[in-house]
Amino acid sequence: MERLNLLPYRFKKYAWIGLFSFLVATIIIKISGIDLSEDSKELLKNILQSGILLCLLTLTIAAGKQEDELTIQIRIKAFTNAFIFGVGFTAIVPFANLLFDGEFNLQSRFELLLMMFAVFFISYYSIKKKTE
Amino acid sequence: MKNTLKIQRAIHSLTQEELANKVGVSRQTINSIEKGKYIPSTSLALKISLVFCQSVNELFQLEEND
Incomplete structure (x- = not known):
């Protein structure tokens, strides 16, 4: 099977550290009421959101401890699920907003991407569990 | 698709881990193949057949619903 161009495994550790740091910073800023x-x-919010998204992206494209054709296939399935969810969500949510709020728009790109990452991780680990 | 991997492994006294190391995949992948939950690529099937000195057709057989 064709190999995917993934980041080395050590990037997973960096991504977890980064994600934890950004989440702690977000909580501290919310609690302290600076x-x-x-x-x-607005600038701080955008920086923190971008940081969280970058860390999640790094987590998804960093190779596992032992990457082989089975994990590549699982990864591709999970990416596909996340993509289909993202497109479906983008297409349907504005209609739902129109129905309930009277506005035809997609509220937040951050929420959309966060949910796409969630779909990716849930798909990845559930498919992995099923094949074990 | 059914396979005789587990039998062949027993004949050759190989653990899943040892077979996995020989063909360059994880132990979980060998386990999934044995359980019929994952169908290996042609190259992996050929590598496994080389380890057991058997043809791919002898190791893997199609079932009626395949």
């Missing part, structure tokens, strides 16, 4: 201007708050 007084910031609206622009700074």
Whole structure:
């Protein structure tokens, strides 16, 4: 089977450290109630969200401890599920918003991507468990 | 698809781990193949057949619903 171009395994550790740091920073900022201007708050929020997304992306594209054709196939299935979910969500949610809120829009790219990552991880680990 | 991997492994006194190391995959992959939950690629099937000195057709057989 064709090999995927994945990051080395050690990147998984970096991604977990980064993700943990960004999540802790988010919680500290929320709890401490630091007084910031609206622009700074927005900038900080965007930086933290981008950081979290980058760490999750690194987690998904970093190779496992032992990557072989079975794990590649599972990874491809999980990517497919996440992609189909993302497109379906993007297409359907604006209609749901129109129905319930009266606005035809997709509220947040961050939530969409977060859910796509969730679908990827759930698919990846459930398929892996099923094949064991 | 059914296979005789487990029998062949027993004949050759190989553990899943040892077979996995010989063909360059994880032990979980060998386990999944034995249980019929995963159908290996042609190259992996050929590598396994080389280990057991058998043809791929002898190791793997199609079932009626395949």
